[in-house]
Amino acid sequence: MPTTRRTDAVLLVVAVVWGSSYLTAKTATDTLPVLMVLFLRYAVAAVVCVAALRRSGAPTRDEKAYGCLLGLTQAAVLVLETYGVARTSAGNAGLIISLTLVLTPVMDRVGRRDGLPGRFFLAAGVCLAGVALLVSGNGLRAPGTGDLLMLAAAVVRAGHVVLVGRVTAGRALRPFPLTAVQTVVGTVLFLVPVVPGLPVLARTGAATWAQLLYLALCCGLFAFLAQTWAVQRTSATRASLLLGTEPVWALLVGVGLGGERLTALAVSGATLIVAGTYWGQAVERAHRAAPPHMASEGVPQGAR
Template structure:
């Protein structure tokens, strides 16, 4: 089998860069999601925002999934609902976290999922991580400690802690998705519809207890805020899902995952350039360490070339707020 490093063109003689560019664009879009969510959400409107986002995204996803939905078994629907509940928890933690920290911190802290997931998988399979991976994890944790200090040593903000919890919750979601036997051969589009629909139900049930209703939040949005909401629903969710599935079928899960792993870099760039984030000297060093550590960790845990054809956990649209 041809290895990743020797590929210069995809099947059908399509240059790989024509496939890589849309995947990198997904990483950029995901990196922008933290700033978009920060522009929209307040401590009282998180549930309303999430409900509106999934009310927009779910019908479109259902149309695209088409007949695949009708072929789901009861067991697959139940498993998808469990995943949808986990996804809802991830998004609540992430969005509340974004409200209380910077977009740069949010994007970098959530990238620790790339470290937590292999560690969790190692525990589940009783496989000891390599020394290189342990070194990468230590570097990432050191980076997080510096990143959360900004320009001086202080207690991490509540938003930073929520983003760390969100990274743990996302790890649980990914692990559940990869280990649930009921969904291993399930149509990805149909499974995503079940997760989205479950999220709509969860947020709808929670909205009466929120300070601001979805109707009031929607009525108060400016045209610019509606554009940000559509960006989250259509670009960060639907567009990202389709590009991932399209690219995985034309290159390999490993290549797609590596490119999507640039998300925290784009989150930092957009947070600083557009959002005006100023992480300070310690924060800048910490950000660099997180990026180096997560990149090193992905490479240390990279599967051999023979594993390229295995399904990637990144094929589900859960990579951003």
């Protein structure tokens, strides 16, 4: 029991840290250009990773190859996320990106025979209705640029998650060296466009540097390694429920610390997104656990 509580606590901390990353990134981009924030976020993490590799051992050929591939897709996710959060509220960003949880199973089954049951798509529809209400502000309107970028980020992030699963399946790839390669790839990608602006770092205040360190070390390295440690000690279902609270923390941090305001429509939208996400996760898990003949019919185990 103490071990279970400790594991749950670690997963909850990861969810809180990830939820707080949206306000942190938004505040950092108020001071520095988006690409500079991304470069420094990657560079700090890369320095720590490369230094730590002396103990864990250098990446293998496969870890280098697949790390480069995943580094490109991860960089694409962070570009869209960071530009998006710079143009919308932290609460909106955290809630919209949670659509990844319902988009990932859809993408993962592209080209497969076992389609998802209709109830899953009803849950996805609830999420989309929630997004429409969330971005409506004081009245129904078209989503803003930041909201659309976060929607795009959710799609690309889902594709990245599916790619990670397929790349690592059946291969002896170690998480830390794989992460180290991805941080180096991201650093190299963002170095060239930020070189002309590097002198601005001499005038960057301590608060912004603290935000950058938090994004790189806490929201990046710590969260990834802690998640890996915890998931190995609990069930996937329990882990997904705890990590699924990320959008709730993003909203609470945005409102409580960022001074963001929520209208009645936005609150309704946030509620629908969280409810639809949990419903979709539950339907997908039940479908995955069903015997093959029942899964092919779209009927979860125990439904009849």
